[in-house]
Amino acid sequence: MVSYSVTLAGETDFAGWRDAARRLVLNDVQPQDIVWQTQASADLFGAGGVPLPELPDGKILNVPREFVDIAEGVICHRDPARFALLYRLLWRMRDEPHLLKIASDPDVAVLREMAKSVRRDIHKMRAFVRFVRIGEGEDERYVAWFEPEHYIVERNAPFFIRRFTGMRWTIFTPHASADWDGEKLSIGPGATRSDVPREDTSNELWRTYFSSIFNPARLKVKAMQAEMPKKYWRNLPEASLIPDLIKGADAAARKMLETMPTMPAPHHAKIQERVWKKASEEEVPEVASNLAELRAQADGCRRCPLWRDATQTVFGEGPENAKIVFVGEQPGDQEDLAGRPFVGPAGRVFDEVIEQAGIDREKLYVTNAVKHFKFVPRGKRRLHQKPNAGEVSACRWWIDNELKMIRPELVVAMGATAAQSLLGKAVPITRMRGQTVTREDGLKVFLTIHPSFILRIREKEEARAERGRFLKDMQAVAKLAA
Amino acid sequence: MSGLSLREKLSILADAAKYDASCASSGAAGRNSLKSKGIGSTEGSGICHSYAPDGRCISLLKILLTNFCIYDCAYCINRSSSNVRRARFSVDEVVRLTLDFYKRNYIEGLFLSSGVIRSPDETMAEMVEIARRLRIDHSFQGYIHLKTIPEASDELIEQAGLYADRLSINVELPTDEGVKRLAPQKKPETIRVSMANLRLKIEEKAEPTLQTKRKQRFAPGGQSTQMIVGADATTDAEILTTSSRLYSGYKLRRVYYSAFSPIPDSSSALPLIRPPLMREHRLYQADWLMRFYGFEKDEIVAAQPNGMLDLEIDPKLAWALANRHVFPVDVNRAPREMLLRIPGIGSKVVKRILDIRRYRRLRLEDVGRLCVSIAKVRPFIIADGWSPGGSTDALNLRQRLAPQPKQLSLF
Numbered sequence: 001m002v003s004y005s006v007t008l009a010g011e012t013d014f015a016g017w018r019d020a021a022r023r024l025v026l027n028d029v030q031p032q033d034i035v036w037q038t039q040a041s042a043d044l045f046g047a048g049g050v051p052l053p054e055l056p057d058g059k060i061l062n063v064p065r066e067f068v069d070i071a072e073g074v075i076c077h078r079d080p081a082r083f084a085l086l087y088r089l090l091w092r093m094r095d096e097p098h099l100l101k102i103a104s105d106p107d108v109a110v111l112r113e114m115a116k117s118v119r120r121d122i123h124k125m126r127a128f129v130r131f132v133r134i135g136e137g138e139d140e141r142y143v144a145w146f147e148p149e150h151y152i153v154e155r156n157a158p159f160f161i162r163r164f165t166g167m168r169w170t171i172f173t174p175h176a177s178a179d180w181d182g183e184k185l186s187i188g189p190g191a192t193r194s195d196v197p198r199e200d201t202s203n204e205l206w207r208t209y210f211s212s213i214f215n216p217a218r219l220k221v222k223a224m225q226a227e228m229p230k231k232y233w234r235n236l237p238e239a240s241l242i243p244d245l246i247k248g249a250d251a252a253a254r255k256m257l258e259t260m261p262t263m264p265a266p267h268h269a270k271i272q273e274r275v276w277k278k279a280s281e282e283e284v285p286e287v288a289s290n291l292a293e294l295r296a297q298a299d300g301c302r303r304c305p306l307w308r309d310a311t312q313t314v315f316g317e318g319p320e321n322a323k324i325v326f327v328g329e330q331p332g333d334q335e336d337l338a339g340r341p342f343v344g345p346a347g348r349v350f351d352e353v354i355e356q357a358g359i360d361r362e363k364l365y366v367t368n369a370v371k372h373f374k375f376v377p378r379g380k381r382r383l384h385q386k387p388n389a390g391e392v393s394a395c396r397w398w399i400d401n402e403l404k405m406i407r408p409e410l411v412v413a414m415g416a417t418a419a420q421s422l423l424g425k426a427v428p429i430t431r432m433r434g435q436t437v438t439r440e441d442g443l444k445v446f447l448t449i450h451p452s453f454i455l456r457i458r459e460k461e462e463a464r465a466e467r468g469r470f471l472k473d474m475q476a477v478a479k480l481a482a
Numbered sequence: 483m484s485g486l487s488l489r490e491k492l493s494i495l496a497d498a499a500k501y502d503a504s505c506a507s508s509g510a511a512g513r514n515s516l517k518s519k520g521i522g523s524t525e526g527s528g529i530c531h532s533y534a535p536d537g538r539c540i541s542l543l544k545i546l547l548t549n550f551c552i553y554d555c556a557y558c559i560n561r562s563s564s565n566v567r568r569a570r571f572s573v574d575e576v577v578r579l580t581l582d583f584y585k586r587n588y589i590e591g592l593f594l595s596s597g598v599i600r601s602p603d604e605t606m607a608e609m610v611e612i613a614r615r616l617r618i619d620h621s622f623q624g625y626i627h628l629k630t631i632p633e634a635s636d637e638l639i640e641q642a643g644l645y646a647d648r649l650s651i652n653v654e655l656p657t658d659e660g661v662k663r664l665a666p667q668k669k670p671e672t673i674r675v676s677m678a679n680l681r682l683k684i685e686e687k688a689e690p691t692l693q694t695k696r697k698q699r700f701a702p703g704g705q706s707t708q709m710i711v712g713a714d715a716t717t718d719a720e721i722l723t724t725s726s727r728l729y730s731g732y733k734l735r736r737v738y739y740s741a742f743s744p745i746p747d748s749s750s751a752l753p754l755i756r757p758p759l760m761r762e763h764r765l766y767q768a769d770w771l772m773r774f775y776g777f778e779k780d781e782i783v784a785a786q787p788n789g790m791l792d793l794e795i796d797p798k799l800a801w802a803l804a805n806r807h808v809f810p811v812d813v814n815r816a817p818r819e820m821l822l823r824i825p826g827i828g829s830k831v832v833k834r835i836l837d838i839r840r841y842r843r844l845r846l847e848d849v850g851r852l853c854v855s856i857a858k859v860r861p862f863i864i865a866d867g868w869s870p871g872g873s874t875d876a877l878n879l880r881q882r883l884a885p886q887p888k889q890l891s892l893f
Binding site for chain 2: 098101102103104106109123126127128129130131132133142144159161162163164165166167182200202204205206208209210212213214215216217218219220221222223224227228236238242245246249253256257259261262263264265267268271272275276299300308309311312336337338339375377378379380381382
């Protein structure tokens, strides 16, 4: 037996629903004892029922914020059963506070489906409203006719205000209209299609754009219709072109495939001559006579496959007459992007420590044993990989030539890779650090750790101690070069 | 050229732009016109205002400033040797078209690209000027995507980032060898360096400045790129290697795959083929698996002969069929990473399963209410009251799950 009949002021009367639902649920009125209707249907079938109960004193109703958000959307759904569904969920939530999280619950599934349908309708309205300009100058206004599936005009109006603040516009729908005069929004009664003008001066340009942006060689009519269902077509100025575009697509694509390649356009030869011939003459010399030429050669280095994944060759940097050359392992993520050695985190440690040791970085030449960044991609990051012996040896050609041109008094090998490159064999760095080895060609090589080693130490105390040892090494370098 | 009407120019320069796949208007910072009293807004997710019969979304006014070009890239309709009609918009025409279209609610904004005329800087400067006029002179708050020219100067890129929501540079083809062969004047090295510079600039500007403690505006929608698929013999494995290199190295928001499509006045250097649309689709699916489902490139292509993705079934199902020993997965107990690997279950459904699991256990019909088709999921999961028994290992599983073969009708 039905005891209550609730009459809401309109299809989207959320405040009315909320007030009634609160009174009913706090008075323990069961869902099956309520009939929900709107003013319009009440006018037809009569209101009936008994007056709603008062809110009981001292009792309050708590619902998750999420429910209010969803309900405000679902109230716009066109299904007359939505009011009762919302009440049923509200009722059930008294005992099942987490009900909304149970997406597999049949009531919740229907609710989510309704919410989704309203959201989609709102989205499609934002997409498919087409404004027509009427009037000129002071009288310029924009009007649109749109047929949404649900009662979404009021809910969607703020979006159009945010977007078209500087225009005066009205959107008409069968259910309601929204008017923005540049200052305030008014919601008015519905209209009919014939009330709204349809032709706009821009329509022809838009239709031209629509047919030109279409690629007849990749017809996918179903994909189009999934996103732009036919029910919207009659209010889209471009949609009337669609049948002919589809019909002509096959022939258009076939024509492209079958047309034989033609002779190059007349201006082509001129461009080739004027722009590209000149460019190809600026070739890199085969034998480098200075560091700049050597660097240019290294730009296109293909001595090992590391270039393939890296951004660029990161060549050495510093004056050609440097007394000391520092050699690291390989560029890291930051160096690879910037194209300069020692600009990443390890480079910052390096800068700080040599400054403390009184070494002027401006006077140094810094470079790496391997000139391309070796890494493995892991999602959005690149993980550093140690270069192997083959890569080190392929890249030795560059470091040998750098050293030949600079002729430094001292080379500092930072880390095992640098030492291996400079000495041609694996060296136990931790044991031999701080020592200077003289190569057969007379070059003095000072051995130390790579500054990134300090960064990899988790233990704070230990990292500080290691940094101290690295500083001591750098002070020794400063003395050796003095 | 001066004799062309605006409509003719639009027709030529939209036609010239349509081989660029990207039309996204997403990722921009929230903006509206309430204060400026102008027009335009971006609210995070993009809006597709129309769809062409090729199934592609039309979100932006996607045009070239000009289709005159000094480059001669074989795959491009605008290459210098092509006999297509040429046209050139004035700065003012592009600004007006964008505003007129926007006010009708045809578009979310502008995607401007250009052929390179005379010098890269000259072309880039005009593109930047269009963006500046829209933003400053017309307080336009809609979406702007500029295709930057790799060789353009640093200052111009800086300004472009100030006005545009997204910047992009096309890598053109998945391998450097491909670029060298089909786009001999383009330098893959320069393209990489430009993308690296863009990433560094985007990251630098994302840090609040010391003086104002505010972030500077620079391409809030990030950068993207596109490569053409099927113009040469590159395998899907190589393509996905390039993608993962691009995502990890340059923090791209999107890599677009564009099935090589025949163009008017085609070059003889290219295959005369119909666009490999299904291949393009599978690449997007694989790309998605790498970005949102925790798959590594090698896992996706490991079981694929010749490094090509299976055209008949999607790459997630293909992986599952090749790795049946990890299935069935218990939806009531498995960690998120494993749930993400179940064919037929998307990341949203995984989130719902995890939510539900906190309060109650799931039965097969519960899972059925969450996903589109339980038939595809069933052989791979365990739920309360449900175990697939031998069906996970059934030899005909692939046959049962693969769509019925049908004649592809692309034309």
